Structure formats: C-alpha cells, structure tokens
Amino acid sequence: MIEPSVLVVDDEVQFVETLVKRLIKRGLKVNSAYSGQEALDALSGGEATRTDVVILDVKMPGMDGLETLAAIKEEHPLVEVIMLTGHATVDSAIEGMKHGAYDYLMKPCDLDVLMTKLNEATTKKREHEDKILEARATMISLRRGD
Amino acid sequence: MTTSDATDRPNTPKTRVRSVVIGLALIVLAPLVITGAINLQQFQKVYKNKVENELSVMIERHSFIIDSFINDRLSDVRVITREHPIERLADADFLRRVLNLMREEYHGAFVDLGLVNQEGTQIAYAGPFNLEMANYSSADWFEQAFANESYVSEVFAGLRGSPHFIISTQRRFGDEVFILKATIDFEAFNALMEGIRIGDTGFAFIISRDGKFQTSPRFDVSLNHHPYADVLDGRIRSDRILVVDGENRLGHSSIFTFAPLKQGRWLLCYQQETADALEAVRRVVRMAIIALVIVAAGALTVSFFVSRNLASQLAEADRERTVMTHQVIETGRLASIGELAAGIAHEINNPVAIMVQEAGWIDDLLNDDDPTSEDNLVEISRAVGQIRTQGDRCKEITYKLLSFARKTDPTVRAVVLNDIVDEVIGLTSQKTRYANVQIVTELSPDLPSILASPTEIQQVLLNLVNNAVDAIERPGGTVTVVTRTEGDAVVLEVRDTGKGIPEANLARIFDPFFTTKPVGQGTGLGLSICYGIVEKAGGSITVESEIEKGTTFTVSFPRESPDNIQSTGPNNERESL
Numbered sequence: 095m096i097e098p099s100v101l102v103v104d105d106e107v108q109f110v111e112t113l114v115k116r117l118i119k120r121g122l123k124v125n126s127a128y129s130g131q132e133a134l135d136a137l138s139g140g141e142a143t144r145t146d147v148v149i150l151d152v153k154m155p156g157m158d159g160l161e162t163l164a165a166i167k168e169e170h171p172l173v174e175v176i177m178l179t180g181h182a183t184v185d186s187a188i189e190g191m192k193h194g195a196y197d198y199l200m201k202p203c204d205l206d207v208l209m210t211k212l213n214e215a216t217t218k219k220r221e222h223e224d225k226i227l228e229a230r231a232t233m234i235s236l237r238r239g240d
Numbered sequence: 241m242t243t244s245d246a247t248d249r250p251n252t253p254k255t256r257v258r259s260v261v262i263g264l265a266l267i268v269l270a271p272l273v274i275t276g277a278i279n280l281q282q283f284q285k286v287y288k289n290k291v292e293n294e295l296s297v298m299i300e301r302h303s304f305i306i307d308s309f310i311n312d313r314l315s316d317v318r319v320i321t322r323e324h325p326i327e328r329l330a331d332a333d334f335l336r337r338v339l340n341l342m343r344e345e346y347h348g349a350f351v352d353l354g355l356v357n358q359e360g361t362q363i364a365y366a367g368p369f370n371l372e373m374a375n376y377s378s379a380d381w382f383e384q385a386f387a388n389e390s391y392v393s394e395v396f397a398g399l400r401g402s403p404h405f406i407i408s409t410q411r412r413f414g415d416e417v418f419i420l421k422a423t424i425d426f427e428a429f430n431a432l433m434e435g436i437r438i439g440d441t442g443f444a445f446i447i448s449r450d451g452k453f454q455t456s457p458r459f460d461v462s463l464n465h466h467p468y469a470d471v472l473d474g475r476i477r478s479d480r481i482l483v484v485d486g487e488n489r490l491g492h493s494s495i496f497t498f499a500p501l502k503q504g505r506w507l508l509c510y511q512q513e514t515a516d517a518l519e520a521v522r523r524v525v526r527m528a529i530i531a532l533v534i535v536a537a538g539a540l541t542v543s544f545f546v547s548r549n550l551a552s553q554l555a556e557a558d559r560e561r562t563v564m565t566h567q568v569i570e571t572g573r574l575a576s577i578g579e580l581a582a583g584i585a586h587e588i589n590n591p592v593a594i595m596v597q598e599a600g601w602i603d604d605l606l607n608d609d610d611p612t613s614e615d616n617l618v619e620i621s622r623a624v625g626q627i628r629t630q631g632d633r634c635k636e637i638t639y640k641l642l643s644f645a646r647k648t649d650p651t652v653r654a655v656v657l658n659d660i661v662d663e664v665i666g667l668t669s670q671k672t673r674y675a676n677v678q679i680v681t682e683l684s685p686d687l688p689s690i691l692a693s694p695t696e697i698q699q700v701l702l703n704l705v706n707n708a709v710d711a712i713e714r715p716g717g718t719v720t721v722v723t724r725t726e727g728d729a730v731v732l733e734v735r736d737t738g739k740g741i742p743e744a745n746l747a748r749i750f751d752p753f754f755t756t757k758p759v760g761q762g763t764g765l766g767l768s769i770c771y772g773i774v775e776k777a778g779g780s781i782t783v784e785s786e787i788e789k790g791t792t793f794t795v796s797f798p799r800e801s802p803d804n805i806q807s808t809g810p811n812n813e814r815e816s817l
Contacts (some may be wrong), residue, residue, distance in 0.1 A: 106593070106594060109590065109593055109594045112598055116597070155673050180590075202589070202592050205600050
C-alpha cells in the first residue's frame with residue numbers, strides 16, 4: 095500500500111471537508127486548504143516533504159488554480175498536482191497540464207477514479223524522488239572514487 | 241402599447257405620401273411650367289414677327305393694287321385724250337359712249353367724264369349729274385390739273401356734294417389746253433379697302449399726307465393720336481412699309497401698318513388689335529395650359545400611386561426592421577446568456593460536486609462494519625442535510641438564470657432601474673467573485689421610474705456589467721453601478737476600474753460586430769444592441785474612458801411623466817420582481 099499524502103485545495107469549504115473525510119477513510123494522509131495562498135503556506139510550512147499530491151481547483155477567487163500551480167511547481171517541483179475543474183474551465187486545466195500538472199479531473203468526479211490518479215501520481219513522485227536519491231548516491235560514490 | 245408601432249412617429253405613411261407627392265409634382269411640373277413659359281414667350285415673339293411680316297406683305301400688295309388701280313384709270317383717261325381729236329372729246333355724246341364702255345369694262349368705277357377748257361369751264365360732260373358748263377376755275381384740283389400733264393386729286397365733296405376724286409389729263413390742241421377729267425366712284429374705291437379685312441378688328445383705310453381720310457375707315461380712328469400723328473407730321477418715316485405697335489382708340493394694344501401710295505402723297509393704313517392678330521398664339525397658349533393641366537393631373541395621379549406604393553413598402557420595411565431589431569436583440573441576449581453560462585455552469589457544478597461527494601460519503605459509511613453506529617447516523621444525517629442545502633442552491637441558480645432566459649418581451653411599462661440593478665448583480669455575482677471584482681452600488685432611493693421594456697433594460701445592464709467585469713484584469717478591481725436623477729432624466733452609470741478603452745476604439749464601440757475579444761469570445765453585438773435598446777426607449781448612451789484608469793458608461797432615460805409615477809410605481813415593482 096502506497097498511502098499517498100494529499101493536500102486538497104478548493105474554495106468550497108463543504109466540498110473540501112467531505113472529500114477529506116472520504117480520503118482519510120481510505121487510509122490517506124490528508125490536509126486541506128481553502129485558497130491558493132493557504133496551500134502555498136501549508137507546503138512551505140513543512141508539508142511539502144510529506145505531501146505527494148495536491149488536488150487543486152482551477153477556479154478560485156484570489157489566486158486561481160493556474161497561478162497556484164505555477165507557484166507550487168516553482169517552489170516544490172517534486173510535488174504532483176491534479177487539477178479539478180468544471181466544464182467551462184477544461185481549457186485552463188489543459189493549460190495546467192502543459193505547466194506541469196499530473197492530470198485533470200472533471201467535477202463532480204468519481205472517487206475511485208480520483209484514488210487511481212492519486213496512486214499513480216504518488217508512485218510517479220516516489221520514483222522521481224528515488225531517482226534523485228540514486229543520482230545523489232552515485233555522485234557521492236563517484237566523488238569517493240576520485 | 242408596443243414600441244414597434246410606427247404611428248407615433250412623425251413620419252407616418254400619410255405624411256410620407258403627401259411629401260413624396262408634393263416633391264414629385266414639383267420635380268415634374270416645375271420644369272414643365274418653366275420650359276412651357278419660355279417656349280410660349282419665344283413662340284409669341286416669333287409668331288408676332290411672322291404676323292407683322294405677313295401684314296407688311298399684304299399691305300404692300302394692296303398698296304400695289306391701289307396704285308395700279310389709280311394708274312390704270314389714269315392711263316385709260318390718257319389713252320382717250322391722246323386717241324381722239326378735240327372735236328370728238330368736246331362732244332358729250334362721244335363722251336357718254338366712252339363712259340358707258342368704261343363703266344361696262346370696269347364695273348362702274350367711273351362715275352362721269354368731262355372736258356374742261358383752260359378757263360375752267362366744263363364744255364362737255366357725260367354722267368349722272370347736271371354739270372355741263374360747270375366752272376372749276378376756283379377748284380383746288382383745277383390748278384393742279386392745269387399744272388400737271390396728268391393728275392389724281394384728293395377725295396373731296398366738290399360741286400356734287402358727295403365724296404369722290406378726280407383723275408385728269410391735259411392735252412394741247414392748237415393754242416388751247418384742255419383737261420379731260422374722270423371721276424372715280426368713291427364707293428368702288430372704298431370697296432377696295434373693304435376687301436382688306438382680317439380677323440374681327442383688322443381694317444384698312446387711306447389717308448392723305450395732310451391727314452384727310454381718302455376712304456372711310458370701318459371703325460372710328462383718331463388721326464391726332466399715336467402712331468398716326470407721328471407718321472403724319474413725319475416723326476416716324478413712312479416712305480416704306482412701316483409696322484408700329486400702339487394702342488387704338490379703345491386703348492387696346494394694336495398693330496399699325498403703313499404703306500405709301502401715289503408716290504407717298506397718300507398712306508394706306510391698316511390697324512388690328514394685337515390680341516386679334518395673335519389669336520393663334522392665344523389658341524396655342526390655351527392648348528398649352530390644357531396640356532399642362534392634363535400632364536399635371538397625370539403626374540399627380542402617378543406620383544400619388546407611386547408614393548403610396550413606396551410608403552407602404554417603407555412601412556413594410558419598417559415592420560421588417562422592427563422584427564429584425566427584435567431578432568438582433570434576442571441574439572445578443574442569447575450571447576449574453578452564453579457568457580453567463582460559463583459562470584453559471586461552474587456555480588451549479590460546485591453544489592453538484594458537493595452533493596455527489598456527500599452521497600459517496602454516505603455510501604462509504606453504509607459500507608462500514610457497523611453502519612448504524614450513532615456517529616455514523618449523525619454523519620449520514622448531516623450529509624443528507626448538506627445534499628438538501630446544495631440542491632436548494634442549484635434551484636436558486638436555475639431560477640435566476642431562467643428569469644433572464646425567458647423570451648425578451650418588448651412591451652413597454654414603467655420600470656424602476658434599481659430593481660433591475662439588483663437582479664443583474666445577483667446574476668453576475670459568481671462571475672465577479674472569480675474575477676476578484678467587487679461590485680458597489682450607489683442607488684438613489686427615490687428614483688423615478690422610466691418607460692421601457694424591463695427585459696431589454698436588464699439586457700443593457702447585464703451587457704454593461706459583463707463588459708465592466710471583463711475590462712478588469714488581475715488582481716481585480718471595482719465595478720460601481722450608480723442610479724440617480726438629473727433633471728428630467730434618470731441616469732444609470734456603470735463605472736469600472738479596468739484597463740480602459742483606447743481612443744481609436746471609442747468611436748467604434750457601438751458599431752455592430754466591433755469587438756476586441758478573441759474570436760469566439762465576443763459577438764461584437766452587445767454594445768450596439770444596448771445602443772439600439774436605449775435609443776428605442778428615447779434615451780442616450782455615452783462612454784468616457786481613460787487608459788489604465790477605467791471606463792464609465794452613462795445611460796440616460798427620460799423619466800416617466802410625473803403624473804403617473806405614483807400610480808404605476810408600486811405596480812411596476814411587483815411586475816419587474
């Protein structure tokens with residue numbers, strides 16, 4: 095079991111709360127944020143190392159999904175992002191994919207599909223991290239070899 | 241009352257028909273009258289010349305005839321004088337025979353024949369009067385006749401007491417000079433003049449240079465007046481054919497023609513009233529006027545039918561335009577709805593997502609080992625409540641949308657702008673929230689109502705607010721909607737703190753299909769439709785803009801007339817809500 099660590103970001107409080115409950119029930123480690131800025135604050139406050147995937151709503155007042163995505167990818171490039179979108183903002187979600195989002199899901203989404211995506215994204219992130227660790231080890235051993 | 245009704249505009253079909261008829265009639269008739277008048281004037285001039293020429297020719301011919309008549313009679317007398325010896329000429333019987341012969345030959349032009357000796361005594365006479373041995377030594381003509389080889393006298397009464405004139409010729413027999421004289425019948429001579437009659441007023445007569453009538457004119461003539469006086473005293477030369485304009489004794493404009501007779505000692509005069517002489521012109525004028533009246537009547541009739549036809553076509557076009565306008569407004573409204581739809585879809589999507597989430601949560605709980613534990617039941621009950629809450633939220637959104645999406649109704653009624661502002665701001669709240677736009681309203685509490693179609697005014701405001709929100713870029717700004725009264729006008733103002741409109745575009749923003757939005761995101765119809773709707777409601781729409789500062793649209797409507805504000809105000813509020 096991979097047990098992804100997830101951060102849910104949406105301005106709809108009720109949506110976030112229920113989704114969090116359901117994800118926790120499935121054994122995930124879940125945090126929540128109600129705006130882009132809150133999400134960035136949470137990640138900077140040490141959540142980043144524990145967070146594998148951010149579930150990010152595209153349309154939010156203040157800092158919107160795309161801006162938040164750009165900030166996350168800049169400060170925490172390893173964290174994967176899954177965009178959540180309504181029909182009207184599919185274009186923005188695709189734009190998000192180009193800027194490094196792992197995938198996008200249409201609201202309202204099936205939880206099983208979300209779980210699958212979360213697992214895939216987490217696996218990808220962990221592999222990524224492993225590769226980096228491996229690369230570091232190689233570099234250290236190469237240095238020793240000198 | 242509907243705004244598509246054309247009769248309350250000043251340009252009704254009837255006045256259109258009238259003005260087109262008058263215009264066409266002027267266009268058709270004015271040139272006709274002008275060219276007609278010019279042609280008639282030219283024609284009159286030419287025709288008068290022609291008449292005067294004809295008169296000249298006629299008078300010349302008659303003067304020739306008269307001169308010939310006198311000369312021929314003179315020749316006759318001369319032939320007799322030369323042909324016969326004095327013994328025979330002095331024989332009254334011979335003279336009688338000759339006279340009879342000549343009277344037969346010339347139909348009584350000769351009255352009598354007489355031989356006068358140099359003492360003035362008529363020694364032989366043939367004729368109806370008893371003038372044998374009459375003495376002429378003191379007569380005017382005798383002196384002249386004695387002095388000239390041949391002589392034609394003036395007309396005079398003489399011894400017989402009736403007008404006549406004498407033709408005489410002299411011949412010397414031995415030591416003595418004899419004069420053979422013939423008297424010409426005045427009536428026969430007069431008849432020559434009677435033959436010169438043209439029209440009703442044309443007549444001819446002969447006068448001598450010293451102003452004595454040689455024939456009696458048909459109508460009264462005064463020789464003391466122009467042009468006779470001028471011709472007789474030589475102020476007007478009359479040694480050739482002469483045509484003069486003047487007035488006759490009755491004061492009517494007349495044409496006077498003169499021709500010299502008897503080597504200029506007599507004048508053949510002809511006079512005719514101009515109107516009579518130019519009778520043909522009068523006839524032409526009459527016919528031209530009749531033709532003009534017929535043409536005018538025709539032109540008026542045709543232009544009446546043409547313009548009535550035209551007017552009905554215009555009215556038809558008006559109706560079509562009204563329908564078209566309505567369709568364009570409808571199209572624009574649907575476009576506004578399209579723009580709204582994006583916001584609304586998201587707005588509906590959120591509660592739906594929550595409902596699905598809550599349902600899923602209930603599923604999760606029911607799949608627990610102990611689904612009916614107290615905690616679970618509380619949680620399920622909360623989830624169900626949440627589903628109901630979100631369902632209500634959806635219902636509210638669809639109601640709002642439906643209230644706008646119902647077909648536009650162009651019916652004009654009293655509208656309170658403030659109500660419409662509230663409605664539209666409710667519709668756009670989602671859009672503005674995501675665009676970080678704050679909507680501020682400054683609504684005058686005692687705003688008079690205006691006369692307009694509520695759905696159309698709603699559309700105007702929605703367009704303006706949509707545009708204002710679109711104009712504001714990140715990180716957001718403020719849209720202020722103001723209502724206020726300015727004199728007799730009710731003013732609606734939509735002000736944004738957006739990027740502003742470049743001056744080059746300002747003049748074109750009300751043009752149909754003008755848009756700066758990317759293809760597929762704007763029809764370019766919104767503002768042109770607003771313009772159309774506001775114009776239709778008798779109002780005006782203006783725009784002021786400053787780059788990077790913002791744009792203000794000001795819409796001004798005439799207030800509803802003060803008498804019915806009280807009565808329709810509250811009613812209307814109910815209607816528009």
